[in-house]
Amino acid sequence: MKKLLYILPVIALLAIVVIRLKSNKKTTEEKVYTYNKEQAILVQADTLRLLPLQGETIFSGNFEPDRETRISSETPGKILALFVDAGSVVNRGQTLVKLDDALLKLQLQSVDVQIEGLETDVKRFTVLTNADAIQGVQLEKAVLALKAARIQRSNLLEQIAKTTIHAPFSGIITQKLTELGAFAAPGIPLLQLTDIRQLRFTVQVPEQDLSRFPVNRSYTIHADAYPNMPLAGKISLIGSKGNQGNSFPVQFLVTNSAGQSIKAGMFGKVSLAESGQEKALLIPSSAIAGSGLQPQVWLIRNGKASLTSITVSRRIENRAVVASGLKEGDLLVTGGFINLFEGANVRTQ
Incomplete structure (x- = not known):
């Protein structure tokens, strides 16, 4: 009888704890937000069409001394x-x-x-x-x-x-x-001697753009630090071996300014103007996901999001020229990427 008197309070205490834990679990579950994957995600989208290539294609590179020892x-x-x-x-x-x-x-x-x-x-x-x-x-x-x-x-x-x-x-x-x-x-x-009266400016060019750099013409190059100081450059080398991204080094020989303002190691750009006669699929660079080696974009197909791999031939200002992976009429997602996932329901505004 005495043992029963000791056991009953313990059992009652355990019952109270179990009831309280169940109550707390129910309250917590009610407070936790559960994302509804079936709910349509609001995105911005644009229908792709062929556009004339206008503007400038910019290739970035850096300056190196012509002679250093x-x-x-x-x-x-x-x-x-x-x-x-x-x-x-x-x-x-x-x-x-x-x-x-x-x-x-x-x-x-x-x-x-x-x-x-x-x-x-x-x-x-x-x-x-x-x-x-x-x-x-x-x-x-x-x-x-x-x-x-x-x-x-x-x-x-x-x-x-x-x-x-x-x-x-x-x-x-x-x-x-x-x-x-x-x-x-x-x-x-003992000493390092550098000659910057002549500079070598090197850019990495995709293979499809190599034909745009004939060796018998001059190019205008601008240093990032001195954008209003144009420099004349002539091609001294086109690389025979590409990197992992299948881009090739193109090197220009540049005469420095009279005050030798351009220093070795500075960054710069060479721009090529587009004629506007050729047409291509142009997409905003901000719409590209993934890495530079494996670019991807989100498309809307039958009301659902689909991640698609593309090939970018070159970039013109803040836009990218798509060589493959897209076609005219595709619906491209240009904004609202945060909650997107493969197969998500989407709606456009």
């Missing part, structure tokens, strides 16, 4: 003097770095003394040989030794000349990679 020493040695710094404008042949050549000059003095002695020996042995006082082989050995010493002297002069490093072409020091007192060695860069 990292300067290193051909001979090892301690740096005694640095005549330039980052940002210095230098001319071809200007002295940039001076290395320690004291030891080489001492070796040169030693060789000069050796040559002086050998020249005296050759003169003396020549007189003695003509008088049959000595064998001719001694004169031959002295002559060969003198030639070897002179070659050694020329070698030392060449090494001494290499301790003075000159600019291989005119440009700007864009990087200083060493300091006074450091040790220079072959292959270790």
Whole structure:
């Protein structure tokens, strides 16, 4: 009887908890919003039709220096003097770095003394040989030794000349990679020299547009930083191998402005005007979903949304030219993409 008195309160408490949990679950379910997938989604749409190609096709790219090199020493040695710094404008042949050549000059003095002695020996042995006082082989050995010493002297002069490093072409020091007192060695860069008087401008062009870039004409290129400064460019290279998106590099040779305002690494654009005679399916770029490599758009078919893959041949301003995947008369979704899913019921406004 006593056990029953203890068990009954526990059972009653459990019953109360279960009832309360069921009540809370029902209340929560009533508050949670359940999306009705059958409800039609309001979207903006446009019927596709062939339109004349008018406007400009823009290809973006970046500027690179026509000539750039990292300067290193051909001979090892301690740096005694640095005549330039980052940002210095230098001319071809200007002295940039001076290395320690004291030891080489001492070796040169030693060789000069050796040559002086050998020249005296050759003169003396020549007189003695003509008088049959000595064998001719001694004169031959002295002559060969003198030639070897002179070659050694020329070698030392060449090494001494290499301790003075000159600019291989005119440009700007864009990087200083060493300091006074450091040790220079072959292959270790000391300075970076960049020439931006001539620039290379490179854009990636889809294969179907390569025919629009003949090499025998000039193109107008604008840097993004200086949109009101037109630059004349001529094609110097059309790539023979495309990237993963099947686009090919087209490179232009551009003469910089008088003040060299365009810097290496800046972005720019080259524009091609459309004639307006050709017609194509044009869609807003904002209607394209997916990646640049696999573009997709939403179409309305029988009142339902359908995600369709397309091929974009090129872009004209804020519109895309569709090469395949769409046809005239298709109903294209241009707005209201947030809740769209494959097969969703849609209605247009």
